[in-house]
Amino acid sequence: MQISEDALKQAYRQMKTIRMFEERLHDEIMTGEIAGFTHLYAGQEAVAVGVCEHLDYNDTIASTHRGHGHCIAKGCDVKGMMLEIYGRANGICKGKGGSMHIADIEKGMLGANGIVGGGPPIVVGAALAAKLYGDGRLAVAFSGDGACNQGTTFEAMNLAVVTNAPAIFAFENNHYSEHTGVSYAVGSEDIAGRAESFGMKAWRVDGCDFFKVYETMGEVVDHVRAGKGPAAVEFDTERFFGHFEGDPQNYRGEGEIARIRKERDCITIFREHAAKKKLVSKKDLDAIDKEVSDLIDKSVEESRAAAPPTAEDVLTDVYIDYI
Amino acid sequence: MAELMLREAILQTLFSEMERDENVVVLGEDIVGGMGTDGGPEAIGGIWGTSTGLYDKFGGDRVIDTPISESAIIGAAGGLGLTGKRPVAEIMFADFLGVCMDQIWNQMAKFRYMFGGKTECPAVVRMIYGAGLNAAAQHSQAPHGILTSMPGLKVVMPSTPADAKGLLSTAIRDQDPVIFLEHKALYAEKGEVPEGDYTIPFGHARLAHAGEDVTIVAAGLMVKFATKAAKTLSEQGIGCDVIDLRTTSPLDEEAILDSVENTGRLVVVDESPPRCGLATDIVSLVTNKAYASLKAPPEMVTSPHTPVPFARELEKAYLPSPDKIADAVQRTLAWK
Numbered sequence A: 001m002q003i004s005e006d007a008l009k010q011a012y013r014q015m016k017t018i019r020m021f022e023e024r025l026h027d028e029i030m031t032g033e034i035a036g037f038t039h040l041y042a043g044q045e046a047v048a049v050g051v052c053e054h055l056d057y058n059d060t061i062a063s064t065h066r067g068h069g070h071c072i073a074k075g076c077d078v079k080g081m082m083l084e085i086y087g088r089a090n091g092i093c094k095g096k097g098g099s100m101h102i103a104d105i106e107k108g109m110l111g112a113n114g115i116v117g118g119g120p121p122i123v124v125g126a127a128l129a130a131k132l133y134g135d136g137r138l139a140v141a142f143s144g145d146g147a148c149n150q151g152t153t154f155e156a157m158n159l160a161v162v163t164n165a166p167a168i169f170a171f172e173n174n175h176y177s178e179h180t181g182v183s184y185a186v187g188s189e190d191i192a193g194r195a196e197s198f199g200m201k202a203w204r205v206d207g208c209d210f211f212k213v214y215e216t217m218g219e220v221v222d223h224v225r226a227g228k229g230p231a232a233v234e235f236d237t238e239r240f241f242g243h244f245e246g247d248p249q250n251y252r253g254e255g256e257i258a259r260i261r262k263e264r265d266c267i268t269i270f271r272e273h274a275a276k277k278k279l280v281s282k283k284d285l286d287a288i289d290k291e292v293s294d295l296i297d298k299s300v301e302e303s304r305a306a307a308p309p310t311a312e313d314v315l316t317d318v319y320i321d322y323i
Numbered sequence B: 001m002a003e004l005m006l007r008e009a010i011l012q013t014l015f016s017e018m019e020r021d022e023n024v025v026v027l028g029e030d031i032v033g034g035m036g037t038d039g040g041p042e043a044i045g046g047i048w049g050t051s052t053g054l055y056d057k058f059g060g061d062r063v064i065d066t067p068i069s070e071s072a073i074i075g076a077a078g079g080l081g082l083t084g085k086r087p088v089a090e091i092m093f094a095d096f097l098g099v100c101m102d103q104i105w106n107q108m109a110k111f112r113y114m115f116g117g118k119t120e121c122p123a124v125v126r127m128i129y130g131a132g133l134n135a136a137a138q139h140s141q142a143p144h145g146i147l148t149s150m151p152g153l154k155v156v157m158p159s160t161p162a163d164a165k166g167l168l169s170t171a172i173r174d175q176d177p178v179i180f181l182e183h184k185a186l187y188a189e190k191g192e193v194p195e196g197d198y199t200i201p202f203g204h205a206r207l208a209h210a211g212e213d214v215t216i217v218a219a220g221l222m223v224k225f226a227t228k229a230a231k232t233l234s235e236q237g238i239g240c241d242v243i244d245l246r247t248t249s250p251l252d253e254e255a256i257l258d259s260v261e262n263t264g265r266l267v268v269v270d271e272s273p274p275r276c277g278l279a280t281d282i283v284s285l286v287t288n289k290a291y292a293s294l295k296a297p298p299e300m301v302t303s304p305h306t307p308v309p310f311a312r313e314l315e316k317a318y319l320p321s322p323d324k325i326a327d328a329v330q331r332t333l334a335w336k
């Protein structure tokens, strides 16, 4: 599948933004300034970006508790996200939601979700709306290997099939749900196969290779936009950090994290592939690194300096006037 | 007596109840921690540290680590209970009640009644609830009001390590479904815990602080806040009874009414929103049954009618606090 140099640079910029956002958060959380639970997405960037590269703002996604990557890939404002995670009044959700609940409907981002399995049913609704709009829109539900055990996910897949909804179930198999391994928790271990058994077409792909993700998603999106029904993709991917920040990770194998960082880092894999195929120059990629690093520095600086919400803000936004 | 944290009291009680009765089985997400990983079982030992070591001691048939499937967990607990076992299921965050509501509300809670009283389902569902950790709207709620409103369930909210032990032992030995709510902000709370066999009957409140002027009713974490307020007020010469409900279903009406008949003033503290909740329930009980004793309108100190916010400042404004409780007490005293 062809991809323009500009699109490639943009994809790299987003992957790098997610990575730096996450690594910076990992450090900043140590300072104690950030409250609540934070689940880092680093390692899985190629999935979010490779999927969302095929979407525009009319297409919607629903994310998980590990949502930063999906938000950035879908175009959410990075500074607004950082402000939100710092719990600031001018955060993207006014400090009310925090890391686990970032949403931006204008960008087609229907929300990170604190409830495992919360997203897929919502995506079926968004997909049915897309069908009514009749202009080829679609909706994507990101779920982990753990979420594929939730009844809501099963119900959503079946409903999507029987209503021929343009929904895509994107399963990010990072081999863990919290501290439990996929081999223990997922009976068949074949998540794509589960989706197939509901009567939809499903793909399996290496989620650490942006180019493979991008290519596969091209096929998936074509299938769904053509009205051939919902589809699923299982991405084999890696989680670099713990389940949440503060997780001691002593359930992971000896040297496992060092190994996946060395062999399965989607950013390294991207750079190597781009160099080998002479797709984007190293100089351009380095320039993007610098640009992203500045953005993250500024986001953190501004977040630190920004004002928190006030007590009265607790009472606003309870009943919503839909425009 | 040993001094234990509330979480340690829970773990020790699970240990001793499992040892005492081989029918006791525990199940829940990541309660073993490390299943199917290189680190192996017990690498984590449960998210909350309330199940560490159970798997090593009792094995996988009685300590069942489950996939993320709350409906199946609660349904399985119901089925185990119906067929002679004593399941103790864990719902990692009480908010996930939303996912398994049917199995609790329409199944487990109704078996005994629907089946003409011939059926028993001795299941315990431990749920970790409450705000205070900035865990935001889907990981901070206090759903005891919703659960208390469901006939067929017993609802327990310990506020001290000793009560956690005594009430959990009772819950596990009870013949009915019991919802056992553990506040995440109380897990590190320390206190003396009686050794050996120790049970506390349901429906018996505890007087956490004694005084003559105002009755404060609370449960769970709110007991800690109310007691703090009562201590401050006593330095100003104001005496408060703090009634720790311990169980909201059954409810110790007598303890509440006796105290209000003595003080003539009522402040109810509740962590959950005010509409159709525990606070309104207690206020209506008192106005119905002890109206003549009241010297001032009852006060409710609750969270506002909103979801739980994330930011520190917002969550602080959301939760009742010792100061807000003391202010409410003062208002009942100032009323003319």
Ligand SMILES: Cc1ncc(C[n+]2csc(CCOP(=O)(O)OP(=O)(O)O)c2C)c(N)n1
Residues within 6 Å of the ligand: A064, A065, A066, A114, A115, A116, A117, A143, A144, A145, A146, A147, A148, A174, A176, A177, A178, A243, B029, B068, B070, B092, B096, B099
């Ligand atoms: C309904 C529900 N059950 C349990 C949890 C607690 N929890 C949060 S994340 C998680 C693991 C999710 O695993 P997976 O779906 O594989 O996603 P990953 O963390 O690997 O991204 C669990 C059990 C939750 N948030 N919601």
